Amino acid sequence: MNTKDILEFFYIFIGIIMIFASIESFRDKSNSARIGTGLFWLILGIIFATGKYLPNFVIGLLIVVIGILALFKQIKVGKVKGPDEKIEKQSAKRLGAWLFLPSLVLAVLSILISQFTKLGGLIGIGVASVGSLIIAIIMTKINFKTTYHDSERMVRSMGTAGILPQLLATLGAVFTAAGVGQVTAKMIAGIFPAGNHLLGVILYCVAMAVFTMIMGNAFAAFAVITAAIGIPFVVAQGGSPAVVAALGMVSGYCGTLVTPMAANFNSLPVALLEMDDNLGVIKQQAPIAIIMLIVQIVLMYFLAF
Incomplete structure (x- = not known):
C-alpha cells in the first residue's frame, strides 16, 4: 500500500x-x-x-x-446536543491530568511520523488522530453510540466554516494560474517606484497581511504577493530571498489572526467553544497581530539587506 x-x-x-x-x-x-x-x-x-x-x-x-x-441560507448548525455534564465532571475527576494524553499523543505522533518516516505530514496527522481517538475511547470507556454522537457533533458545530479552507486553497491556485500576481505587480509599479528598500518592505509585509485577510490563507497569498511585490520590490533590490520569504510568510500569518476568512483558526474555536461573540477570537488576537506585523517589517528591513 x-x-x-x-x-x-x-x-x-x-x-x-x-x-x-x-x-x-x-x-x-x-x-x-x-x-x-x-x-x-x-x-x-x-x-x-x-x-x-x-x-x-x-x-x-x-x-x-x-x-x-x-x-439561500439553507445551511444552519441547528440544535446540537452537547455531552452529559454529569458524565463530563465524573470523567474529569477520575482521569485528572490524564485527560490531556490524547491531545499530546496527537501532537507528538504526528510530528514523529512526518519527520522520521516517508509518509508525510498529512498521513502523520491522520494516523495520530485515529491513535489519539482510540486512546481516548480506552481511557474514558465510552461506547460506540457516544463516540458516534460526539464525532458528528463536533463536525456539525463547524457549520459552513468546515469547507472554507478547501475553497480558499482552490482560490489561491486559481489566482496564481490567472496571473493575478503579474497584474498586481504592474499596478504597484505604476504607483510606487522601485529602489526604496523601506517602502518595498512595508508594501510587501502589509500586502501579505491584507491579502491573507482577504483570502484567509497565507500560503495562497504568498504565491501571488511574492510574485507581485516581494520579488520586484524587495528581492530584486538586493534583499535576501530566504529572509524575505520567511518573514513574508509570518507577515501573512499576522493577517490570518484578524480575519474570519481563516475559518479553521478564528471561526471554528467560536463554534466549538460556543462563544457569544463571533469575533471574540479575532478581537483578542488583533493587538498581537499588529505588533507582530510591525516587528516583521523592522526585521526584514535590517536582516534582508
Whole structure:
C-alpha cells in the first residue's frame, strides 16, 4: 500500500463522519433548514469519500449546489446536543491530568511520523488522530453510540466554516494560474517606484497581511504577493530571498489572526467553544497581530539587506 492509498483511507474516513453529520442534520426537526443542512454534509461526505473516483465536472456541480444552499441560507448548525455534564465532571475527576494524553499523543505522533518516516505530514496527522481517538475511547470507556454522537457533533458545530479552507486553497491556485500576481505587480509599479528598500518592505509585509485577510490563507497569498511585490520590490533590490520569504510568510500569518476568512483558526474555536461573540477570537488576537506585523517589517528591513 503506497502513501496515496493510505491518504485516501483517511479521506474516506472523514467523508463517513460527515455523512454521520448529515444523518443527524436530517433528523434534527428543530432546525428549519434541516434538509439543506443535511444535503450540505451529505455532499461534502460524498466528495471526501469518493472524490477520487468522481469526474471533476461532477464535483464542480456539487460545489455549486453547496454554494446555492449557502446563498439561500439553507445551511444552519441547528440544535446540537452537547455531552452529559454529569458524565463530563465524573470523567474529569477520575482521569485528572490524564485527560490531556490524547491531545499530546496527537501532537507528538504526528510530528514523529512526518519527520522520521516517508509518509508525510498529512498521513502523520491522520494516523495520530485515529491513535489519539482510540486512546481516548480506552481511557474514558465510552461506547460506540457516544463516540458516534460526539464525532458528528463536533463536525456539525463547524457549520459552513468546515469547507472554507478547501475553497480558499482552490482560490489561491486559481489566482496564481490567472496571473493575478503579474497584474498586481504592474499596478504597484505604476504607483510606487522601485529602489526604496523601506517602502518595498512595508508594501510587501502589509500586502501579505491584507491579502491573507482577504483570502484567509497565507500560503495562497504568498504565491501571488511574492510574485507581485516581494520579488520586484524587495528581492530584486538586493534583499535576501530566504529572509524575505520567511518573514513574508509570518507577515501573512499576522493577517490570518484578524480575519474570519481563516475559518479553521478564528471561526471554528467560536463554534466549538460556543462563544457569544463571533469575533471574540479575532478581537483578542488583533493587538498581537499588529505588533507582530510591525516587528516583521523592522526585521526584514535590517536582516534582508
